Amino acid sequence: MANAAVIAPDVIVVGAGGSGLFAAIEAAEIGRRVLVLEKNPAPGGTTNWAIGSLSSSASPMQAAIGIHDTPAAHFDDMALFHGALLSRDNPDLRRVFVENVPDTLKKLLNMGVVFFGPMPEPPHRVPRMHNVLPNSRAYAHALYRRARELGVDIRLNHRARRLLFEGGRVVGVEAEANGSPHRFIAHRGVVLAGGDFSANREMKRIYAGESIAQADALVETSTGDAHQLALDVGAEIVNGDIVSGPQLRFVPPKVNLMTMLPPSRFLALLMKWSMAKLPQALIRPFIMMFLTTVLEPQRKLYDSGAILINRDGSRFADECDRPQLAVPQQPKKEAFIILDGVLAKKFGAWPHYISTAPGVAYAYLPDYKRNRRDIYNQANSLGSLAQTIGVPPAVLEKTVADYNKNPRAGTPGLLQPPFIALGPVRSWVLTEGGLRVSPAMEVCSKTGEAIPGLYAAGATGQGGIILEGHGHHLGWAFTSGRLAGRAAALREAG
Known part of the structure; x- marks a missing residue:
């Protein structure tokens, strides 16, 4: 079996979409060595296909037009979007999201991302929706550039196949590249950020039913690989029956x-x-x-x-x-x-x-x-x-x-x-089911205990938070990525 010998990373991130790149950046800014494994030939993932809005309170753009807004108000207003799904929401994750998304937006601004707005979207009590320019590909462009500046090792065309589990903790990832297996060891933690499972027909059938299984995926490579990696070591999917769409x-x-x-x-x-x-x-x-x-x-x-x-x-x-x-x-x-x-x-x-x-x-x-x-x-x-x-x-x-x-x-x-x-x-269709995670973005087992060394972000780690309303999916992807990357980076080295 071939081995990866270029670096011995502290943190491995599976997926180079918006959440994965943000996880890598956060860990690298702490000073950790980071390896990103992406199965596609280019970064960006579903982020590249988004409308591009990001909803946040306490933004510089709000302040510039005299809007005083708080995470607490955002927390309350998010619930107004949920309707019958409110009982399915995870308020702990919602609170973590609204308290941290303002810093996410500011970090994007510091990376050179340009927004116009904020724009109103009732029942938000004030305008909170910030729209990216010139299109959603600006996110991955800025994140990828920043990650490379920090020395993050990004391996494209590397598909994660299984997690390495030793001594009661996740210690690395086995991936496939050019038809050959490669083992990568993480000294601190692994972050799963592989997007949703909307292109996995069998997974959709199991969690959401036959009619949803037949609908197409917006991104054909959203095959739930990262979900399956975690399921194989005892994790579980929450809200797997909830989907965005199908939309015509x-x-x-x-x-x-x-x-x-x-x-x-x-x-x-x-x-x-x-x-x-x-x-x-x-x-x-x-x-x-x-x-x-x-x-x-x-x-x-x-x-x-x-x-x-x-x-x-x-x-x-x-x-x-x-x-x-x-x-x-x-x-x-x-x-x-x-x-x-x-x-x-x-x-x-x-x-x-x-x-x-x-x-x-x-x-x-x-x-x-x-x-x-x-x-x-x-x-x-x-x-x-x-x-x-x-x-x-x-x-x-x-x-x-x-x-x-x-x-x-x-x-x-x-x-x-x-x-x-x-x-x-x-x-x-876009699937909303994600791995159960703690507020620290630790992946949890079916018994509710954290799986040591394993974290998840974005759609992979949606974990029960309901993201109705524009700008919350991207906000969660980026913010949960930041939090997961930081948590993995600060974990004691194994």
Whole structure:
């Protein structure tokens, strides 16, 4: 068996997403030698796909506009988002989060990350949502740069396969690289930060059920590897049945200018100045390049009479009754949203938007026509529209005719050309189940005792905290990463 002989790290971090990189940085700033093992060829993980908001109290941006906000107020307001899930929340972790996320935000600012805001999001009592510029890739860019400055050893294309357990504690990780196994020993601790398990169909089936298991993952490599490493040494998953979604989202474009923007500080500052100073009409087209790429179509489309069809041209579900659960059962796991000329006009202006990023802007049908020609199709007849999107014309015509005999209450049916197909859309899911952790981010066994030498962060270590509301998932990822990295670094060397 091959051995890793370049360094003898104090701390090993599994995963180079936002939580893993922050864990590595925190441990390295204490003066520890840190090794990061990442199975993908590039860092960033799910963080690169996030909308990019981070919610925090007591921020410099709040203070600059006269907002006095406290972690205690944030703690109380977070609970207002949870609804029926409040009883499932872990208040100890929620308190740890709100008390530490202000320092997380400040550290990001010190690394050169640029935000605009804060933006309001009720029921937050004050604006707390800070949105990153130019896009969410700025986080991984800044974190990776800082980690390298500190001398963190980041090994890409290294997939962790099992934890090394000796003398009653976790002492290292066995990983695979280029088809060969490698053993890495950690003198102080191991931090698991491998993201969620949304791409692990069997794990989704076990914890969340068959319908969730069929939904796609936003990130195909979120296969729950880190969860499984901990389960193998006696850990347990909390809230495994809770998921974000499934959500119907448009398939992403192959090329998009906004997501390709380099995550430079200069560009971010230029964008921030432009958003504050330039007329909305000038900057809106650039915002729309982002907005029409990553967000979900709103339910109000279906309430107003739009329907969903599959690639056979058939309507397959009640669009207002969780159709996202039915889409994975359709051919190619895809569907199209069908509108007519009346709906097209309606969804061309406020308040009838197709999608939105909270506190940023709203995207209407003309924005999709302009920015997403790959998913926007229009024709003067249903037969022509069917040919354009590759479904049987006769079937689509019959589907719409049958719907028009009994349209959704309060709507006239799909009668007026031109007819429009948006899509395809697919059903995406993010899992919320994480390893049970203590407030010190120690991974706990099924009996509630800490597993010595093992820590977890981000989605891997979500541990029962409920993260409803924008900006809490990223805030938790970064903050729990910091706390886990610090705890592992300060652990007595084995």
